[in-house]
Amino acid sequence: MEGTNRGFATPTIKGKLRLRPNTHIQQARSILISIPIMVFGLAIGALLLSIVFREPAAGIGSLPNKPGIVVLLWPGYIVSVIAYIATRGFRDRRLWSLALAALVGVVLVGGAIFLVLGTSTPAASSGTPTASGAVASPAGSVAATAAASSPGASAVAASSPGASAAAAPASASSVSQANGNAAFGVDVLAFLFVVLGVPLLWNLYRGRSWFLTPEAKHEVLTAEHLAQDAGGLSPIVAPLTEIASETYTEAKLGEPLLSVRGLKKHFPILGGVLRRRIGTIYAVDGVDFDVRQGEVFAVVGESGCGKTTLGRTLLQLTPPTAGHVIYDGYELGDVDPDDMRPLRRRMQIIFQDPFGSLNPRMPVSDIIGEGLLAQGVTNRADRDKRVEDSLEIVGLRRDYTRRYPHEFSGGQRQRIGIARALALSPDFIVCDEPVSALDVSIQSQVLNLLLDLKRDFNLTYMFISHNLSVVEYFSDRIAVMYLGRIVELGTVDQLYRNARHPYTVALLSAIPDADPRKRRRRLVLKGDVPSPAAPPSGCRFHTRCWLYEQLGKPERCTTEDPSLRVIEGTDHQAACHFAEEVSETTVRETVATQDVIDTAAAVES
């Protein structure tokens, strides 16, 4: 958000959600690092203690004859749990209460088991303490393995001390033969508790369990949001019965609904024997824009320029590498994955390929109903009714619900894709090349449908396309992308009548017009798009730029990366050092001198 001349206002963030660097990647990294450290630390601690007390065969939680050991182990376990929680963030109340619940549960269950086993069958055991240790340690190690992968890892770490604690009084009461049995039993039960009980507790806590009715679940979620609502954060969970009619957009018409700031998405190139990172694809590399409520915002560019990645990244379908996406006041990178769900309802996507994006094994009712199910419409009859409604909205028959995708033509499949997006009554739809797979006559049917839906449901579209004549007809504002960057941003009129970036000029010149009277010499760009793994230095377009050639290859283009700037006197933005030089005269001069056969020559490095 630095750079005041770029024409973007700082987006307003509601409530507690503030702009801050994306933390979830660092979090994920610290969790990944902390788990093995914790497991190794515990193992080494137990090993050292058992050496000190000369009991080499004993594992964690099975040192019944040495109460002192257990006392020593306790602080270690607690510190590990705190350390684990610290990596996830101290402020997450759920982790704390979960750890506590697990500890209490293990102690209670373990104590009860001990009492039963320790009093009723005092002399039944035949195993020696050493043998019991050997038997018990696998259970302990299984629990430790589970800790590395399960979300309730803190609770698992806590379960073993519970087992030891329960075992400690056993030795104190000197019922030594029963100790082996008791310790083993406690270990097993603690393990079972971790596997069965912790998820149950978690579900109960989150209100996601199967035994809650949808209404109750919804209340739990809403209450949770209201509880967090200290700074004006409004509940974003839609009442289940009213998903279709409710729109929660607070942005007024023409105000930014979606703000993207400095968004980056890089993909690693892995190679070598160890699959190490040997390079990076800069798919989206620092993009800023606002999508205003009620408009059609188009993103155009050639294949490989990052348009589709941009659409997927801003919906958080792939996590961004850096940058912020603020949707109607909520910073999406900051939202807890569980809280994301109600927001996801409001942001939908229509995919490019109507053949690849519908599961061939699902009937239409399931394809469209899946999203509704995820949003909590669990009643089959309600869901089917909603599916039929949305089929009708897109101009298909209500009784198509039991059919499979292969029974439909390309245009009909694309309508199903649109119905799937609409079923959740979103405010914002990313249309990722919705018509490029369709024939011309079907294409206009789908475009008409999209425009009707926009008007009827107050939708906002982000329209990703490479077809510049469709974009000109369909959209209000356009962003032109090249190699992961936006090179020009403006209204349709600004862009098509008065393009300011040499790339946009060339792109527009390349559209073949169906009117043979408009046949003209084109401005043909040299070579291909450079690899996004190694973008050129300075301005990314300079290797193919006709203006660069015409201005006598100014050094600035190869050394200084132009940022998106406002052209004086307009709200039209372009990322070119020499945007003011672009005019009809310069274009005409270039067209007159270009050599078609030579156009491929520029690719050679």
Next chain:
Amino acid sequence: MTEIISAEVPRGAPPARDVLLDVRNLKTYFRVLDGLVPAVDGVSFSLKRGQTLGIVGESGSGKSVTALTIMRLIDIPPAEIAAESEVWFDGREILGLKMDEMRKIRGNDVAMIFQEPLTSLNPVFTVGDQIAEQVVNHKKVSKKAAWDRAIESLQLVGIPSPERRVKAYPHEMSGGMRQRVMIAMALSCEPKLLIADEPTTALDVTIQAQILELLKTIQDRTGSALLLITHDLGVVAEMVDNVIVMYTGQIVEQGTVNDVLIEPRAPYTMGLIESIPSVDKRGGKLSAIKGTVPNPFNLPPACRFEPRCPYHWELCSRVEPQLYDIGTTGRQARCHLYTPEGASRQQAALDSHRQAMTVGRTDPPSGR
């Protein structure tokens, strides 16, 4: 339906000398389990030396099968070519030729550029090998000379440092480069006719512009005729002299590109052109052809466009329309509007089209 056998002896007379390709009543049917699919159903056209002819149509209209039949690249069976079909190329009937005779023509006098350059190039040979192989097969030259010829033709299509690129494998090149290689390969034997089947569909606009300019320049230089098959009316407007519009295996309209694209006469062509989005239609509704292309097993009985046609009347579902001459020579449209019976409705249809082209359809949207 006529008796379908592989063609034996051509019965027609050869066309005039300046006609390079003359296709007469071409019928290619596919026999599948469910019945007979008329992929190409009675197509006739001719192409003069050095000229460019465009075939446009939506997917499934039979344009690619027409090209493959001319190249004799269709497998028989499952395909069947009607006995009365004739294809005259350079004064010879080629549907009746033996396969080894055809092989001498194919790649040498007629060359084809395919849509997907990646799938049509062999991934395990260098591009030089693939071009040189063709030259060695057709011209009596040494391997060395063929290799030089490959370098030359790569240079012709604007591939930088061809001496180095000739040793590259297809996967080492970008989409635009591969399509240039395909063109170089097609040009290596200096064909009289170049058939380009959707040459730019898989490419980006800027690369498409490069390839189209290249094709134009090459055609100017070598004087070969070009048969361009595409679904993109923009590409057609840019490239060709004459155009054929196909629908469900039949020609529905033909004429010069200016006539057909500026003043379309067949309702299908009108619909296609109306449905192209443009700024002039902004705010209004795009006019769309209703419905979808009919199932080839279950074609409408008379006019195949009748169920989708906004101008149809009772005659259209009863009598199958022929190609009727309109005005200038060679201008034809398959529609009853151009028969005496339809003359009274003709003006209304043309007016409706003109209105759709200027302001878009103004009638209330019917999306629901």
